[in-house]
Amino acid sequence: MQNNLNDDREKVGNRLRDARVMAGLSQEQAAQKMNLNRPAISEIESGKRKVSAEEIIQFSDLYKVDKSWLLLEEDQTNAEFPPQVRFAARELSKLKPEEMQKVIDLINMLPKK
């Protein structure tokens, strides 16, 4: 049970790190915008520190990613064509498969209404 919680915390941390990098922010910059210190961001991203619900909301606003994606609630990263992008398949087919996958991964991160 404890191991599962630690695994999830690490996965959430990995997603927060990926989202921060994709947003173009350093740990220092993210910390400043979140009113945290830099080590706190580092600990969160390595899964050593728990993230509160309020912080998840703030992170999702700052990094412009979906809260559910951060919390592993909509894990569709293995789906070849998640529902949101099915309609865009004709357009995406202009890309090479590896580039198409990058776009699909990104679409999975997008904040939903």
Next chain:
Amino acid sequence: MNTLLVQAIKKAGQIRTRLKLDMFEPVNIFDICHSFGIDVQFVSINMEGMYLDVEGMEKKRILLSNLRPFPRRIFTGAHELGHHLFGHGTKVDGLIEEGVTNPPYDSDEELVDGFAGAFLMPVAGIEAEFTKRKWNMKAATPIQFFTISSVFGVGYSTLVTHCKANRLITDIQGMTLLKQSPAKILQSVMGEKVNISHFKLLDEASSLNNVDLEVGNYLILPSSMTVEGTHLKLYKKTSCGNAFVTDHSGVTRAICPLTGKSFFIRIQNAGYIGFSEYRHLEDKIKML
């Protein structure tokens, strides 16, 4: 005139009016997208760009490839904004290989290319920039065209092609100008072989609010202007002015102490990945 082009020019004019911009002034396309509530994100994906209008999504998003040259990202940004304004839905603009002049276009692509050109480089604005310098466009040199391309923040070839398409210059003049590449122009301005990088050339008549560059780019400014901070290093004095090289990301200011004229120089990291609004954050903080 091609009806698609007319439609594109009309839309560009309407958008300028809506944003209270006149028909002469240069625009920063990323700031414009921001004002439309569209997120612009630079990504490391091998394509030109993409407009994402996904069902259920909170905001529209434009993706631009950081693998494409800096001025090309500007034009692609305007192209993708065109897809948004014409309500085209998600559009992916695949990689256009260098040297391919006639990619297979559909009417949507032609329309938004026309919009991008008219919005970024209004004909009235181009003519005004040449006139205020007392330069004859029909006999203008590559350096003069390059200066005007710097004012509008677009690529040199993009401006020349646009002028040719709008009959501001003849096909022969256009072809002659296109024989000069920005790299050759840079070398002639510098008077020596230098590391090839994107550069902007501004003169006393250039009137701008912001100049966007990447780390490692050159900026040539009139010798009457001074630069604040440490973001730019003087590279050498040239016949066109002082050549600076950008050192690190952030925002600084160039000012002419005599006239008080100034503008901001906004520098992003080379190959920056991230949202447009974070692109000029200080490098020193970033490196900690």
